[in-house]
Amino acid sequence: MKYLLLSALAVLTVSCNSAQNASKNSSIKNLTRIDYAQTITAQDLSTHLYKFADDAMQGRMTGSEGQKMAAEYLKDFYLAEGISAPLGDGDYYQEIPADYFRRMRKAQDSENVVAFIKGSEKPEEVIVLSAHYDHVGTDDDGNVYNGADDDGSGTVAMLEIAQAFQKAVNNGHGPKRSILFLHVTGEEIGLYGSKFYTENPIFPLENTVCNLNTDMIGRIDPNKAENPNYVYLIGSDRLSQELHDVSEAVNNEYINLELDYTFNAEDDPNRFYYRSDHYNFAKNNIPIIFYFNGVHEDYHKPTDTPDKIEYDLLAKRTQLIFQTTWEIANREGRITADKL
Numbered sequence: 195m196k197y198l199l200l201s202a203l204a205v206l207t208v209s210c211n212s213a214q215n216a217s218k219n220s221s222i223k224n225l226t227r228i229d230y231a232q233t234i235t236a237q238d239l240s241t242h243l244y245k246f247a248d249d250a251m252q253g254r255m256t257g258s259e260g261q262k263m264a265a266e267y268l269k270d271f272y273l274a275e276g277i278s279a280p281l282g283d284g285d286y287y288q289e290i291p292a293d294y295f296r297r298m299r300k301a302q303d304s305e306n307v308v309a310f311i312k313g314s315e316k317p318e319e320v321i322v323l324s325a326h327y328d329h330v331g332t333d334d335d336g337n338v339y340n341g342a343d344d345d346g347s348g349t350v351a352m353l354e355i356a357q358a359f360q361k362a363v364n365n366g367h368g369p370k371r372s373i374l375f376l377h378v379t380g381e382e383i384g385l386y387g388s389k390f391y392t393e394n395p396i397f398p399l400e401n402t403v404c405n406l407n408t409d410m411i412g413r414i415d416p417n418k419a420e421n422p423n424y425v426y427l428i429g430s431d432r433l434s435q436e437l438h439d440v441s442e443a444v445n446n447e448y449i450n451l452e453l454d455y456t457f458n459a460e461d462d463p464n465r466f467y468y469r470s471d472h473y474n475f476a477k478n479n480i481p482i483i484f485y486f487n488g489v490h491e492d493y494h495k496p497t498d499t500p501d502k503i504e505y506d507l508l509a510k511r512t513q514l515i516f517q518t519t520w521e522i523a524n525r526e527g528r529i530t531a532d533k534l
């Protein structure tokens with residue numbers, strides 16, 4: 195009797211477990227792009243940014259010890275998440291020799307940090323997400339320029355986007371096209387890291403579908419204080435109407451931020467279209483979108499610190515970039531530069 199009871203229990207336990215597994219499997223199968231987007235949280239972005247824009251990083255000046263520490267932070271993240279290195283086993287650094295930084299006195303070697311998620315159906319077609327991780331260092335009085343918004347915000351957004359895509363990969367929902375996460379160095383001294391990448395691309399530029407670049411998305415432009423539910427988009431329609439339309443449609447369906455095109459005007463005196471890393475892709479006729487919050491009183495000051503970041507808004511803007519990338523990576527046809 196005892197023996198029989200045990201077997202009956204054992205059978206019951208086994209069937210319970212397999213029922214649980216089946217329901218766990220089907221709930222994973224039912225996860226959608228919205229679920230993955232929701233893994234991008236204000237809390238996670240904040241946790242990263244307080245470390246990434248800490249005084250310990252010494253303002254992340256290109257070639258400095260602080261920049262090297264920042265590079266290591268990014269590399270360690272990708273390693274821990276199991277996100278691959280496109281340059282070969284464990285090599286997340288695209289090295290740039292010191293003499294490439296021509297405008298810099300006493301330049302030192304620096305590196306772009308790169309990570310890669312390979313597409314399941316069209317792996318040769320690559321979407322490049324970029325954000326610069328360098329900043330302007332420290333001044334003679336020892337003030338640290340933390341660059342929490344510029345561009346710590348874009349940097350941590352990329353980490354969260356990469357993590358969300360890797361979760362999708364782990365559940366069998368990986369993107370059809372490939373995604374390169376390109377953390378560029380040398381931006382503040384002249385867009386060097388992105389220039390170097392486009393002159394020495396890891397994947398051919400003709401297979402580069404588009405570049406979504408993020409530089410400052412954690413703050414609110416004082417002119418937008420009354421309506422902070424916005425992000426400025428620059429360049430989305432310059433080379434590809436299709437990219438612009440996809441971006442608009444994704445926002446309408448999933449996010450509902452106000453997409454403000456003020457700085458996209460051809461005659462805008464700020465000329466932001468030419469002032470961040472996407473421009474090196476655009477000049478190679480690769481469609482781009484530049485995501486930006488506008489300038490503010492702490493721009494390029496030691497007061498650009500993590501406590502001033504609007505984390506809920508940063509999460510929403512990051513989810514917009516995630517959803518736009520998801521759409522471009524998974525839609526039937528490749529985005530083309532239809533305005534050339």
Ligand SMILES: [Zn+2]
Nearest residue numbers: 344345409410
């Ligand atoms: Zn910047």
